[in-house]
Amino acid sequence: MEDLGPPKRLRLQWRVLTVAKDADYPEENQDAVYVDGDGGAAAIADGVSSTLFARRWATILVEAAARHCPDPDDPRAMAHWLAERRAAWRRQIDVSNLVWFQSVKLHEGAFSTLLVIRLLPPESRSALEEPEWRLHGVSIGDSCLFHLRRGRLLRTFPIQSSAEFDQCPLVLGSVDLHRDEYLAFQRLDEPCQEGDLIVLCTDALAHWALRREEAGINTDWEEYWDIDPTAWKAHILALRSQREIRRDDTTLALLRIVGDEGGQSREERREPEQAGQADGREERNEGNEREDEVEHK
Amino acid sequence: MPHSPYSQEISRQHKACFLFLLDQSFSMEEPLGGSDQRKCDALATAINDWLQNMAILASGDEGIKDWWDVGVFGYRTDEASNMIIEPALLGELAGKRLASISEIGNHPARIDTRNQWIPSEEGGEMISVPCDVPIWVDPIAQGGTPMCNMLYLARDLLADWIRQHPDSFPPIVVHITDGESQDGDPVPYAEAIRKLSTSDGQVLMFNCHLSSTAAAPFLFPAKPDGLPDRMARTLFEMSSPLPEHCLRYAAEEGFELQPGARGMAFNADMVCFLKFLDWGTRRAARLR
Numbered sequence: 001m002e003d004l005g006p007p008k009r010l011r012l013q014w015r016v017l018t019v020a021k022d023a024d025y026p027e028e029n030q031d032a033v034y035v036d037g038d039g040g041a042a043a044i045a046d047g048v049s050s051t052l053f054a055r056r057w058a059t060i061l062v063e064a065a066a067r068h069c070p071d072p073d074d075p076r077a078m079a080h081w082l083a084e085r086r087a088a089w090r091r092q093i094d095v096s097n098l099v100w101f102q103s104v105k106l107h108e109g110a111f112s113t114l115l116v117i118r119l120l121p122p123e124s125r126s127a128l129e130e131p132e133w134r135l136h137g138v139s140i141g142d143s144c145l146f147h148l149r150r151g152r153l154l155r156t157f158p159i160q161s162s163a164e165f166d167q168c169p170l171v172l173g174s175v176d177l178h179r180d181e182y183l184a185f186q187r188l189d190e191p192c193q194e195g196d197l198i199v200l201c202t203d204a205l206a207h208w209a210l211r212r213e214e215a216g217i218n219t220d221w222e223e224y225w226d227i228d229p230t231a232w233k234a235h236i237l238a239l240r241s242q243r244e245i246r247r248d249d250t251t252l253a254l255l256r257i258v259g260d261e262g263g264q265s266r267e268e269r270r271e272p273e274q275a276g277q278a279d280g281r282e283e284r285n286e287g288n289e290r291e292d293e294v295e296h297k
Numbered sequence: 298m299p300h301s302p303y304s305q306e307i308s309r310q311h312k313a314c315f316l317f318l319l320d321q322s323f324s325m326e327e328p329l330g331g332s333d334q335r336k337c338d339a340l341a342t343a344i345n346d347w348l349q350n351m352a353i354l355a356s357g358d359e360g361i362k363d364w365w366d367v368g369v370f371g372y373r374t375d376e377a378s379n380m381i382i383e384p385a386l387l388g389e390l391a392g393k394r395l396a397s398i399s400e401i402g403n404h405p406a407r408i409d410t411r412n413q414w415i416p417s418e419e420g421g422e423m424i425s426v427p428c429d430v431p432i433w434v435d436p437i438a439q440g441g442t443p444m445c446n447m448l449y450l451a452r453d454l455l456a457d458w459i460r461q462h463p464d465s466f467p468p469i470v471v472h473i474t475d476g477e478s479q480d481g482d483p484v485p486y487a488e489a490i491r492k493l494s495t496s497d498g499q500v501l502m503f504n505c506h507l508s509s510t511a512a513a514p515f516l517f518p519a520k521p522d523g524l525p526d527r528m529a530r531t532l533f534e535m536s537s538p539l540p541e542h543c544l545r546y547a548a549e550e551g552f553e554l555q556p557g558a559r560g561m562a563f564n565a566d567m568v569c570f571l572k573f574l575d576w577g578t579r580r581a582a583r584l585r
Contacts, residue, residue, distance in 0.1 A: 022308060025362075027359060028357055028359065028362070049357065052356070052358065056358075100405075101349075101352050101356045102356060104349070105353050105356060107415070177416075243300050243304070246306065247306040248306075
């Protein structure tokens with residue numbers, strides 16, 4: 001038998017940048033991102049800011065979805081998965097400390113979008129053909145994915161044009177309001193390869209980027225790999241003041257598909273005082289990272 | 298690049314402003330058309346519910362975010378026909394011309410209990426449960442209707458606010474009455490309010506007439522033709538056209554609004570009044 005060598009593995013290098021709707025109140029940022037670089041999975045969620053404890057809900061969703069997202073076409077599995085997440089959200093809330101406006105709002109729960117992606121290995125392997133990895137995605141709401149190869153935009157998901165953005169996107173609720181049958185998940189299944197750049201972002205940034213694309217202006221996502229977080233925040237604030245971008249929590253996750261031939265990759269991680277407390281928050285990873293070291297937003 | 302009017306997003310840096318002008322004249326004692334509830338009671342309930350909902354809307358994990366200021370004024374006359382124009386908020390906020398939504402949320406005058414119908418957690422069927430209801434305003438019905446003086450004061454108040462918030466979404470004025478002005482023609486005073494503007498557009502002035510009879514209501518008419526009387530046409534002239542995005546929202550919800558639809562209701566019953574209030578505030582300010 002021909003020696004095929006160890007199977008190639010793809011994983012994700014990543015960087016996350018975020019600026020809250022009110023940049024002076026980063027604790028009010030309701031967006032969340034979770035990246036399992038080694039597992040080739042990532043998720044982004046946009047908690048609805050007018051709902052209560054939306055960031056906790058968004059964080060619960062991204063963590064769970066990046067680990068395992070049930071088939072949206074299996075309603076029983078999805079219902080079970082959602083019920084577990086809802087119970088987890090409820091366990092985190094101390095109802096004894098709520099004031100009247102929070103008590104009222106708690107009945108409605110929190111709401112959030114969810115977009116999760118996963119790199120899936122080729123199903124069969126032969127010496128004659130290059131194995132094809134797949135990029136799978138599941139989405140509810142208007143958080144968006146941009147898939148680029150060598151700087152060229154291959155596709156967006158699930159939103160295709162800026163006109164599709166709606167102020168009332170479909171969202172997952174942390175309380176079962178008996179409306180789950182109306183949830184309509186979007187699915188992505190496309191080939192991907194080493195070197196591809198996957199951009200995940202919440203709606204404000206996606207809307208801005210899609211409008212530029214429609215005007216014939218390509219967004220150079222690559223330049224955000226090395227931008228200083230403070231400079232990124234200034235960039236977003238300038239866009240807001242020019243009313244080029246919606247005033248909303250703005251989050252960007254850059255995911256580079258890289259090969260791993262079995263060797264250890266270099267790790268780089270900024271210390272919290274540099275990253276989390278910079279004006280524009282950021283996280284970065286260029287190698288294998290234990291799950292418990294990953295911070296979430 | 299120029300921006301379309303009424304597009305400024307509401308935030309702490311660009312607060313919104315909602316100003317309610319409430320007719321508190323004696324005729325508000327009468328029942329609201331089609332119901333046995335006094336108009337002043339229906340009005341107080343609607344304003345308290347609105348304040349509660351707007352505080353909830355602005356609340357988050359850490360408290361209430363100061364996204365908007367709210368003023369609630371009442372106008373009437375006393376037994377000697379002296380006009381009374383004063384802020385209507387009670388309790389710690391008594392006397393405040395404008396209060397931030399966090400002040401409002403954190404300082405209801407009192408908490409009443411009211412039975413409300415909510416879906417049960419188990420099966421989703423509706424059950425009646427006692428609920429705490431925060432109260433900021435009480436019903437008042439006394440004397441006459443000094444509408445022009447109310448509008449004159451409102452104009453000065455809004456001009457001050459705009460000087461402090463020149464780039465905000467423009468203030469929204471919601472005027473609720475059940476009768477004609479007794480101190481002159483209100484149209485020029487309403488026009489003076491509507492001429493005020495921020496960089497995002499002119500002040501929006503919406504007017505609602507509460508009906509004492511079960512007559513058919515007129516909601517958001519686009520033309521004065523067909524309105525039943527002079528008072529209805531006066532309210533039409535006082536009222537701003539609804540912003541274009543309201544027409545779009547309405548179309549998305551299968552609710553037809555004609556281009557040029559004015560922010561007014563005439564002969565409003567409770568259903569019409571609540572619809573007017575919702576579209577004249579949250580929808581107009583793009584808060585959904």
